Amino acid sequence: MGRGGRILVQSDICSGCRACMLACVAAHEGGFGYAAARIRVTKIETEGLDVPSVCRLCRKPGCVAACPAGALSRDPVLGVVRLDEEECIACGACADGCPFGMVILHPTTGLPLICDLCGGDPSCVKRCAPGAIHWGGADEQARERREALALREGGGARESDTVEEHVGASGVAPARFRANRPPARPPRGGGSVRPASRNEGGTE
Numbered sequence: 115m116g117r118g119g120r121i122l123v124q125s126d127i128c129s130g131c132r133a134c135m136l137a138c139v140a141a142h143e144g145g146f147g148y149a150a151a152r153i154r155v156t157k158i159e160t161e162g163l164d165v166p167s168v169c170r171l172c173r174k175p176g177c178v179a180a181c182p183a184g185a186l187s188r189d190p191v192l193g194v195v196r197l198d199e200e201e202c203i204a205c206g207a208c209a210d211g212c213p214f215g216m217v218i219l220h221p222t223t224g225l226p227l228i229c230d231l232c233g234g235d236p237s238c239v240k241r242c243a244p245g246a247i248h249w250g251g252a253d254e255q256a257r258e259r260r261e262a263l264a265l266r267e268g269g270g271a272r273e274s275d276t277v278e279e280h281v282g283a284s285g286v287a288p289a290r291f292r293a294n295r296p297p298a299r300p301p302r303g304g305g306s307v308r309p310a311s312r313n314e315g316g317t318e
Contacts, residue, residue: 119251120193121153121168121229121236122258128246130155130164134238141237142227149221152229153238153247166247168238169194169216169229177228180211186226195228202226 135151143150154167171193178186178195185201186208188194204224209217218227239249250258 119249120171121247122250123166124246125165127244128164128166129244133241137237137241152227176211176213177208177217180207192231194230
């Protein structure tokens with residue numbers, strides 16, 4: 115997959131299987147589970163959505179700025195945040211400093227867990243069967259934003275056309291697009307849909 119990319123999210127096709135979280139834990143911890151995953155999938159019950167959230171690779175990471183020990187630094191090549199475990203005091207300030215909630219504290223050591231993109235070949239992406247998370251570059255991300263904006267302004271987005279335009283998807287955009295979906299087409303054969311009468315299919 116190479117350098118200079120990032121994980122892009124299309125939350126409206128996420129199946130909620132959480133295979134991405136399992137792959138992350140297996141790659142980094144050599145074990146099985148969800149607690150130490152650096153990617154998160156959140157279920158939004160009111161929308162019926164499962165939304166993957168990933169590190170946004172901020173140019174000025176709030177987690178780095180919040181660290182009082184100087185244990186975090188931004189990798190200038192991959193854009194990920196690196197941890198110096200020797201300097202880390204496990205205070206959790208970095209977790210508070212991330213506005214997207216994507217700094218997870220290790221359930222055993224208390225050290226921050228931040229996505230490192232698996233060195234540029236993310237295990238989570240390879241395990242996502244529906245393609246809700248995929249690898250892309252800055253150009254692809256900008257194109258998806260333009261597509262999403264065009265659909266939103268045109269008011270003619272269909273559910274199958276929705277594109278999640280930002281990393282760390284919130285799930286709001288897919289719901290908004292579905293609200294603007296055009297009315298259903300009439301059935302094949304040219305007929306129109308006739309509302310059912312109250313008396314049809316039963317007695318008064």
